[in-house]
Amino acid sequence: MRVEIRDIRKYFGSVKANDGITLTLEEGHIYGVLGENGAGKSTLMKILSGYQPPDSGEILLNGQPHTFDSPLSALKNGVGMLYQDPHDIPPFSIVDNFLLGRDKRLRLNYRAAESELKELSSKYGFALDIQAHVDSLSLGERQQLELVRLLAGGAEVLILDEPTTGISAEQKDVLFNSMRKLAREEGKILLLVSHKLEEVQELCDHAFILRRGKYVGEMEIPCPNEKLVEMMFGQVPPRSERPTFELGDPMLELRDVNISTYRLSVKNLNLSVRAGEIFGLAGLEGSGQRLLIQACAGLVRPESGQIILDGQDITSWSYHKTRAVNVAYVAAGRLEEGLVASLSLTEHVVLAQRETDFFVDWAASGQDAQSRIEHYQIVGRPDSTAEELSGGNQQRLLFGLLWNKLKLILLEHPTRGLDVRSTNYIWNLLYQRRQDGTAIIFISPDLDEIIERSDRIAVFSGGVMSRIVDAKTTSVKEIGHMIGGQL
């Protein structure tokens, strides 16, 4: 199969997501598609996989032009895409999930489907428990299931969108091996969409670089990282300076803390975080790091042990009580847990006030909102609702609502979905907070972020907290192995 993408254009209002992109893909190759947030990678891949139509341009398969009106029609023509959030159906059994949309026969043939599933998954080294339900699988396993489904559906071209985000080091190896096998032995075309250069260097033999909706060039891989970065950003972006900071006395101490829910129990947490320190927690989702943060925030009651904040025992305090002693918790779900979607910025400011009167002084609050909008550079007005803001601006608003002089900030995925500029902005805000002696604990699935931003790091795996490592001396590889359970 040979794929030609010719002059693809896709505009969203005034935003040119794809502005005349032309690429040619030959069989047996693994291509990297590189670009920063908003470069147009995802849009192009969604067009190629039939999820959305282009405004203009055409796609040629073996020289024949094709238009895909749905992902299914793309798959029927041999193009399948694995989304970052796999398009599976969590409450389904694995076999049901595999069978949905498989063919047009009325009766489901479970026996045939099961043997096909087993055969394909063992062929590519995937270990799937066929009797399970999708929602009991890890993200890595869900990807494997989705890959098997696409292959069974006849995919000759496979697009993988940021496939290594949130999966373990072992699962990544399995995935990469299967990708190599698919390309080298079976002559399929693979496209790896990623912003992680190391992965592209490790796996791909060719890379296309997009910037602001345009094709800016391609490179044979391996090649020097600097060249790729230069093409991605136009010029090498200044790496945000991480100011050195003199740490203070211990601010938060956990002594033999045990937390247990019926899903997971975390045992024997011992930790001391100093004033002004940034402490990163890595690990797959649901490994226990969130429980630690929630216990400190007063959202989960520990079974035993002590949590000491600045000399005060706050074990088993409620959320509102911990909040009153200057602990702030910024949840991952911005619109779900952090903000109220349909309330305006001014109303958020009122909600976040430390002392509240019965009557609201709207004029003063509106001015307050306006000054925060300016200070935190939020693109919005005092009367815009939270849901009207972009993700980056929602995050700025969340930070803009935090009180001054906090003792402890607990963060989940502080920069999820944000581009480089917003990410740097958010971290600069956090660095400034350290001047007040604030201790910061954050969770992130992005290992680079963990290593770059933290002073010290701990990794959670299956409810166990690892030894604590120094961010200056560790590596992504070391953390990756710890996430995989080699604590």
Place this chain on the structure above:
Amino acid sequence: MNDSELILILASIILQAAPLMIAVCGETITERVGVVNLSLDGTMLMSAMTGFVVSLKTDSVWLGFLAGAAVGALFALIIAFGTIRLRQSQVAVGFVLTLLGDDLSAFLGQNFTHIPGPVVKFMPIPVLKDIPILGPLFFNHDMVVYFAFALVGLTWWWLFRTQPGLHLRGTGERPEAAFARGVNVNRVRYLYTLIGGALVGIAGAAYSLNVKIGWAEGHTRGLGWIALAIVIFGGWSPIRGAFGAILFGATKALATVLQRIFPEVSVVAFNSIPWLLMILVLLIVSSESTERIIAFLPRPLQRPLRHLLRAAPPMALGKIFGGK
């Protein structure tokens, strides 16, 4: 009370539960595809009235059922159009239709109250009806009861053993993913909302033509809400839902018996027994302690039991699909 009396009581419980089983099946289908038809109570009143009046005028119960189905489908069409096309809240549209059905049925049916009309023919199945216990319980009835049981089986088979059933469930769980697999989400939602509504309409007609024959204002009032509750109780499974409908009928019969034994206690107290029981069962089935108890059982038993007790609402229930 002797054995044959008990069997008679049980048989009458099944007879009375049949319309509820049909309505529960219909709503289960609708909710499985991701749409809440909250108008059930109004729909059933309208279809009970229409079914009775049409069969009275035409002297054909079959035309009565057909009319009931048409009314149910019409109400469902309004729900579907309002929520899928116009993207309005399913709760709001459903509620308004409930109120509408209640009043409209009272108005349109006012000249037909408390008069006799045609009845569904009693139709015992030869040979099968003579099986001890099971015969009188299940095969000594009429078409409505047989239809209810066949419908439950068919619905289960359709949902869990066919490709269109997968499309249906996938649409209710995660429409984006179903779309990616080639499912025309909105068309599927229209289709099954209409089918579900038609079944609810048949249930309404079945009540006025077979259980409490005739029409009066508010004839089936409350039945629709009961059906909605049983759908949840049944964990969106037609078989568990049917079981719930029969159990509901049984507890009501039990309440009647208890009332005879304790005449001094208020009727209202006994009438609340089914609800208390339902809340209790829901609490037991969906609590974390159940998961803990399961964890103690031998491994081979754990999975089937979890599977059996799996009772989460469809993930996209009540949500509007933003895509095509």
